[in-house]
Amino acid sequence: MSETSGTSASTPKLRAELDGVPTYKPGKPAAAGGPVAFKLSSNENPYPPLPGVMESALAAAANFNRYPDMACTALSAELADRFGVPVSHIATGTGSVGVAQSLLQATSGPGDEVIYAWRSFEAYPIITQISGATSVQVPLKDDETHDLDAMAEAITERTRLIFVCNPNNPTGTAVRRAELERFLDQVPSDVLVVIDEAYKEFVRDIDIPDGVELYRDRPNVAVLRTFSKAYGLAGLRVGFAIAHEPVAAALRKTAVPFGVSQVAQDAAVASLRAEDELLGRVGSLVAERERVRAGLVAQGWTVPDAQANFVWLRLGERTMEFAAECERHGVVVRPFAGEGVRVTIGETEANDLFLKVTEGFRK
Numbered sequence: 001m002s003e004t005s006g007t008s009a010s011t012p013k014l015r016a017e018l019d020g021v022p023t024y025k026p027g028k029p030a031a032a033g034g035p036v037a038f039k040l041s042s043n044e045n046p047y048p049p050l051p052g053v054m055e056s057a058l059a060a061a062a063n064f065n066r067y068p069d070m071a072c073t074a075l076s077a078e079l080a081d082r083f084g085v086p087v088s089h090i091a092t093g094t095g096s097v098g099v100a101q102s103l104l105q106a107t108s109g110p111g112d113e114v115i116y117a118w119r120s121f122e123a124y125p126i127i128t129q130i131s132g133a134t135s136v137q138v139p140l141k142d143d144e145t146h147d148l149d150a151m152a153e154a155i156t157e158r159t160r161l162i163f164v165c166n167p168n169n170p171t172g173t174a175v176r177r178a179e180l181e182r183f184l185d186q187v188p189s190d191v192l193v194v195i196d197e198a199y200k201e202f203v204r205d206i207d208i209p210d211g212v213e214l215y216r217d218r219p220n221v222a223v224l225r226t227f228s229k230a231y232g233l234a235g236l237r238v239g240f241a242i243a244h245e246p247v248a249a250a251l252r253k254t255a256v257p258f259g260v261s262q263v264a265q266d267a268a269v270a271s272l273r274a275e276d277e278l279l280g281r282v283g284s285l286v287a288e289r290e291r292v293r294a295g296l297v298a299q300g301w302t303v304p305d306a307q308a309n310f311v312w313l314r315l316g317e318r319t320m321e322f323a324a325e326c327e328r329h330g331v332v333v334r335p336f337a338g339e340g341v342r343v344t345i346g347e348t349e350a351n352d353l354f355l356k357v358t359e360g361f362r363k
């Protein structure tokens with residue numbers, strides 16, 4: 001047996017990049033045992049799974065002594081058909097965050113730079129830092145949208161990947177077709193632009209582009225989509241990218257083998273087939289979003305354009321006080337200390353309760 005040398009041999013050596021990685025803050029659960037408690041702190045779908053989806057998932061669960069189909073064959077074929085893209089351009093993963101992490105693994109490492117807007121999706125700084133690359137955060141504009149001109153100016157020889165979160169989490173704002181196209185035209189062809197469209201189904205402004213259309217003739221554009229939000233499968237962990245070769249091929253190399261369970265794959269296929277009903281539910285959530293936003297504006301609040309399934313209130317210093325007030329009334333929201341509060345659109349009763357809190361809160 002070799003002897004350990006030195007005094008610091010008591011713990012395994014870990015990569016220095018992990019020091020100071022921010023922890024992902026999951027939305028706080030609704031308090032158990034309270035009079036009423038609604039969880040509006042994660043952007044989930046409040047509806048239960050559609051019957052056909054549950055049946056597919058349960059049928060798949062009967063075989064979970066077996067590994068899933070590693071290539072996600074049926075799901076990939078269904079997606080390729082739906083979007084009119086080659087099946088080789090589809091790459092699936094454990095939620096679109098899993099796919100985003102694979103994109104970083106495939107493109108970026110120490111010495112490389114990853115550009116994204118800030119504040120934006122909290123997973124970006126985490127997965128970037130884990131990759132060893134450096135985050136370049138470009139502040140949002142005053143209207144809470146991406147500053148695409150400043151993001152273009154931030155590109156250097158070291159830039160490998162740029163995230164455009166559209167609509168942006170947590171502000172709900174989105175960039176429009178003309179400005180996004182102008183931006184894409186400025187990005188060097190060897191830099192990957194990832195358009196994260198986790199909330200695409202909730203978009204109603206027709207000037208907000210479909211990333212899949214932008215990707216078609218741009219080999220350096222990849223689109224991320226998820227089954228976690230509109231499709232209501234957050235707990236099953238399945239998302240995908242649409243990207244040209246060789247990006248899609250690189251994603252298949254870097255994906256965790258068998259990462260997407262058969263339950264998730266079959267539920268996703270069934271969800272796509274139940275799309276009419278699903279999109280009906282999305283329509284109801286959008287109607288609720290408009291009702292909540294109009295209610296807030298009528299109360300005198302400033303609310304940025306909301307194109308996803310949540311609203312954003314920039315409360316600054318009063319953020320935590322407001323979040324505590326919501327909780328006292330049985331609504332759990334997602335505060336970003338010192339910045340603002342993101343409130344997911346939930347059941348009508350929950351949204352009403354939230355509007356009651358905002359009405360009584362001194363602005």
Ligand SMILES: *Cc1c(COP(=O)(O)O)cnc(C)c1O
Pocket residue numbers: 043094095096097098121165169196198225226227228229234237238239
């Ligand atoms: C929720 C979300 C995702 C998707 O998360 P998964 O559950 O991992 O698919 C991706 N991007 C953004 C901006 C999100 O808000």
